[in-house]
Amino acid sequence: MRFRKPSLEDKKRYIGFYIESEERLGRKEVLNELWSTGLSFLGEAEMAETGFWVHDCFDDQLIVEVRDGYVDEILAVVSLVNEIKNERVRLDLLGVAGTIRKLKKSFILNQEK
Amino acid sequence: MDHNKRYEICFSKEKDLGEFLKEAKGLNYSSFVFFEINDVLDIGEIETDFRVFKGIEIHKKDIGDIKSDISTYRSKVDYLAVKARDNRVKEVLSKDKRVDCLVDCFGRRNDFDYVVAENCKRNDVAIEFNFGKLLRCSGYERSMLVRKFHRSLKLVRKYGSPLILTMKPSTVFDLRGFREFFSLIKSIGFSKEDLIYSNNYFKRLIERNCEFDKDEFVEPGIEKV
Incomplete structure (x- = not known):
């Protein structure tokens, strides 16, 4: 089996979010809402292009993986999310980084919330 | 005003404005305008x-009522906006220098036209x-709204009308950080220049209105010494 060279792989960006809500939300609910908002706002083709993938969702934090150059599109989608399962919610941007390690080190572990 | 900090105009549904402002701390805001519909809000003292x-x-709806309300409230507030859905109302209010902002200009049928855009600039x-x-x-509603934004932005850019x-x-759940807000407006067709222009315009507007409230103020450029 032949692997693709690392230089040919798409560059990725990891975006960290803080989930601000009155009640704790499940991973599945957050994921469903993000996908449905993304599909309705950007459409199937552009959503595929962005390479959107929820990498991790723990406690009140969310790490999303996107293809480099599509960060703004995903931020626009995320800013449109304001309700999940009749629960008011806001996703605050923590930071954007090229690796998960850097994202966690710079933004997630240092945040004072 | 820092370019990465922006203003926000908030409808004061939240009872505790102090809590609201505390929540907004990490979101790169510089100033807030709290408003009430058809009434002046008593903000009190907030640290x-x-x-x-x-x-x-x-x-x-009636233009006479709007005009009398403008005369009543102009000196009591720092920011005065009027909901202008009707074309006639829009045209009249765009000529009134006491109005700071026209709200809800893009109705279902009535559109924002070049006459209003030109008057607004003037x-x-x-x-x-x-x-x-x-x-x-x-869905459909959001798509129509975005379409209206596109068409109105075209006119605003052409005639150089101020925008907010x-x-x-x-x-607090409706607040958005600077980066998220910028991404949202960018995806709709607005540019960073529009956002900066809007920020600077708002700052100028508020400063001008605050200056008008001073006792020494007589006319623009003239004040008692």
Whole structure:
């Protein structure tokens, strides 16, 4: 089996979010809402292009993986999310980084919330 | 005003404004205008790092009522906006220099036209683009709203009318950080220049209105010494 060279792989960006809500939300609910908002706002083709993938969702934090150059599109989608399962919610941007390690080190572990 | 910090015009649904401002701390805001519909809000004293102003939004259909409300409230608030859905109302209000902003200009049938855009530029009346509406609708409605934004932006850019970009939050969950807000407006067709222009315009507008409230003020450029 032949692997693709690392230089040919798409560059990725990891975006960290803080989930601000009155009640704790499940991973599945957050994921469903993000996908449905993304599909309705950007459409199937552009959503595929962005390479959107929820990498991790723990406690009140969310790490999303996107293809480099599509960060703004995903931020626009995320800013449109304001309700999940009749629960008011806001996703605050923590930071954007090229690796998960850097994202966690710079933004997630240092945040004072 | 820092370019990465912006103002926000909030509908004061939240009872505790202090809590609201505390929540907004990490989101790169510089100033807030709290408004009430057809009434002046009593903000009281709030301990905060933000600049807080009071405003009013007039929601009336009859042009005479609107004009009398403008005369009554102009000196009592720092920011005065009027809901202008009707074409006739829009045209008249765009000529009134006492009005700071026209709200809800993009109705279902009536559109924002070049006459209003030109008048707004001449009389320094801003056009409000409320992105908070995008949160409250989806599908067909959202698509139509974005279309209206596109068409109106084209006119605003052509005639150089002042614009105010806002999320108009009523609760803390409607607030958005600078980066998220910029991404949202960018995806709709607005540029960073529009956002900076809007920020600077708003700062100028509020400073001008605060200056008018001073006792020494007589006319623009003239004051008692």
